[in-house]
Amino acid sequence: MDLQAISLVRSSFKAIAAVPDGPQTLSRSFYALLFARYPEARDFFPAAMDEQRDRLIAAVEYVIERLEEDSGQILAYLAQLGRDHRKYGIEDAHYVAVGNSLIAAVEQFPSTEPWTDELEQAWRDVLAVVAATMMDAANAESGPPAWGATVIEHLQVRKDVSIIRLQLDEPMTYTAGQFVSVQVPSRPRMWRYLSPANPANDQGVIEFHVRRVSGGWVSPAVVTQTLVGERWVVGSPLGDLGIRYDNGRDILMIGSGTGIAPLRAQILQMSQRGQDRRVHLFFAGRYPCDLYDLGTLWALAEQNPWLTVVPVTEEDQDPWWYTGPSSVAIPGMHRRLTGKVGQVVADFGTWAERDIQLVGSEAMINTTKFRLHAAGTPPENIRHDPSY
The missing domain is CATH 3.40.50.80 (Nucleotide-binding domain of ferredoxin-NADP reductase (FNR) module)
Structure with a gap:
């Protein structure tokens, strides 16, 4: 990836972050533009958007800050995201919509950084690599876009902590240490990230440990309301934690x-x-x-x-x-x-x-x-x- 483009995009984003409430303003503008220009995209998101906006900014910042440091690692991360986003039913055209809306939001942001043709092209170049990496990984995947799962056990080990065990409809291959997104029936379209507490197995049993977050949308429902027999949806595995067997340390x-x-x-x-x-x-x-x-x-x-x-x-x-x-x-x-x-x-x-x-x-x-x-x-x- 062109280092000059990365530098321009990084400088532009830092200028936005330096403005009080800048990233949040950018996120609100992005989603307003996305939903106005592509109304069908609204169906992919929950009614309450606060956490979604925060996640967008966190993801953008995470990617931009690491593009130059270790392109192999960040490209692998983007490939994981692309595979995970299959659960939404996203197609290639949606990546174009997201890229165009984000560029428009950055251009409209009242920043001290002047918006130039060179800066716009830098954003387009970087986002093109991001989108292509995610799309290629998604299109190359032959497994299910998401796994259906049935709750087979709910142990409330503390007032605010539950252990949930599920039977996946088919076994999932993941590395011990990774995390997945989950959707519970009482909170549709509100995906939350959880880490399996057990390694992958041929039986397709997966276990999650969930703590109730005060004021949270999903975790209180999971901890106090989960019933044996209810159906969850589990997304593709993400993350690169796990034992490094190559270094022997x-x-x-x-x-x-x-x-x-x-x-x-x-x-x-x-x-x-x-x-x-x-x-x-x-x-x-x-x-x-x-x-x-x-x-x-x-x-x-x-x-x-x-x-x-x-x-x-x-x-x-x-x-x-x-x-x-x-x-x-x-x-x-x-x-x-x-x-x-x-x-x-x-x-x-x-x-x-x-x-x-x-x-x-x-x-x-x-x-x-x-x-x-x-x-x-x-x-x-x-x-x-x-x-x-």
Whole structure:
């Protein structure tokens, strides 16, 4: 891809981001133009658009910032998105509509950056590569655009956390550590990203761990209203977390809350395959009761001497309102540590020889990366998925 075009587009987007509420204004303008010029596109989106607008800006920023750094990685990411977008019934013409509307929104944005023929061509060149990569991947895919699934078990392990197990209509091939989009019957067209907590299997059983987000549209319904027998739709797998079997390095995993799910899936896969690399897993939460799956992880550590599980909580005691059971330490397991997980992990050293994975909230990921960098951890050792 032309480096001059990338530079122009990146500068243009940074100018928009520098304006107060600039990205949100751009997103609103984009969708207004898209729906006005191509009314049929409205059917692809939910009635409430706030989160959709935020996701658009996050995706655009993620792609633009990485085009020059590692084109192979970002093109693979775009190919995944293209395969995933098949679930909407999107055709090649829709990519043209999106590109034209985004360019028009950028052109109309009241920015200090002058809009020139050169800048317009740069945006068109970059978006053409993005669209072509997504379209080529989608058109080359022979598998289903989405998987139907039936809920076979719903375990509400905490008031705000549920484990949902589904039977897919046909098995899905995914890498342990990836995530998928899901649509539940009570929230049509409101797709949410969840990470399977188990590796892919021939039986087509998939498990999700879901935490209720206060004020969320989908997660409260999933946690409190999911019924055995209801039908979900599951999109294609995304993300590049997973064990790198080519480098042979030991592994450090850090997961907070239900962020433990993709790490758990990888550990289960490793225990099935057998391997000789050491894995340190830090399972974090605010309170001890947040470590809802600690018993399973301890059991895996008992069976696999290469695995060390370290529980970490910010508070030493459960909150007064929690009335459920407390986890009982298994003899021989690592004692629970108290503190912010980023600082706790950094206190152990640089982990310079480890392949490191982070899964959790955006704040947790950013804070932990900062602590590890300050401790001397090479930034290139740390991986995490986009936070949207």
